Amino acid sequence: MTDIAGDPAGKPTSASRTTLSHIMTANDTNLLGTVHGGVIMKLVDDAAGAVAGRHSGGPAVTASMDEMVFLAPVRVGDLVHVKAQCNWTGRTSMEIGVRVLAERWNESTPATQVGSAYLVFAAVDAEGKPRRVPPVLPETEQDERRNQEAQIRRTHRLARRQAIMVLREERAAQGFDE
Numbered sequence: 001m002t003d004i005a006g007d008p009a010g011k012p013t014s015a016s017r018t019t020l021s022h023i024m025t026a027n028d029t030n031l032l033g034t035v036h037g038g039v040i041m042k043l044v045d046d047a048a049g050a051v052a053g054r055h056s057g058g059p060a061v062t063a064s065m066d067e068m069v070f071l072a073p074v075r076v077g078d079l080v081h082v083k084a085q086c087n088w089t090g091r092t093s094m095e096i097g098v099r100v101l102a103e104r105w106n107e108s109t110p111a112t113q114v115g116s117a118y119l120v121f122a123a124v125d126a127e128g129k130p131r132r133v134p135p136v137l138p139e140t141e142q143d144e145r146r147n148q149e150a151q152i153r154r155t156h157r158l159a160r161r162q163a164i165m166v167l168r169e170e171r172a173a174q175g176f177d178e
């Protein structure tokens, strides 16, 4: 579906929100006996990828993952819920926010947040070239706040990349061969 300007029509946040749940096993542990951070990162990438595919209506690839934070250890037997939603959309990219919660197998406490991350996915066509994505339509105050915060992160990502490019060009002009 497209609007009169030929742009894809907007999609509400709830249309692509996704939760993946997974029980942690002994195969997922590090040398300390708790769950390996890389196992959680894979689940985060999977959940965010599902959201990006749903929102964009086709294939999407991970362009970046940042601010991956681990707040508390995850243990064998925990039921881990990975909740992801599209926070922001650009022309061909989407920021997906992810929260990781753990239900402790041996405690009757509510699920505790154990991590979070922000990922940028680019929607791609059959040749792997970026393609347009529908604008995300925030539905709640929380969605709106996340959308505004995502725009701040986007501005910072671009500024950081630009500053590093300028520095590298300056060093190359000074004759540093790296």
Ligand SMILES: CC(C)(COP(=O)(O)OP(=O)(O)OC[C@H]1O[C@@H](n2cnc3c(N)ncnc32)[C@H](O)[C@@H]1OP(=O)(O)O)[C@@H](O)C(=O)NCCC(=O)NCCS
Pocket: 061, 062, 063, 064, 089, 090, 091, 092, 093, 094, 120, 121, 122, 124, 128, 129, 130, 157
């Ligand atoms: C991501 C990828 C498609 C971008 O392609 P590109 O030719 O650089 O295209 P563009 O520069 O037009 O970038 C496309 C969009 O992605 C965004 N993007 C690209 N690199 C990014 C990065 N490192 N961080 C955040 N956003 C990024 C751009 O800002 C742009 O967004 P917009 O259209 O909403 O403004 C390309 O780099 C790629 O295929 N990377 C490999 C992805 C992959 O295989 N992931 C799995 C890892 S195993």
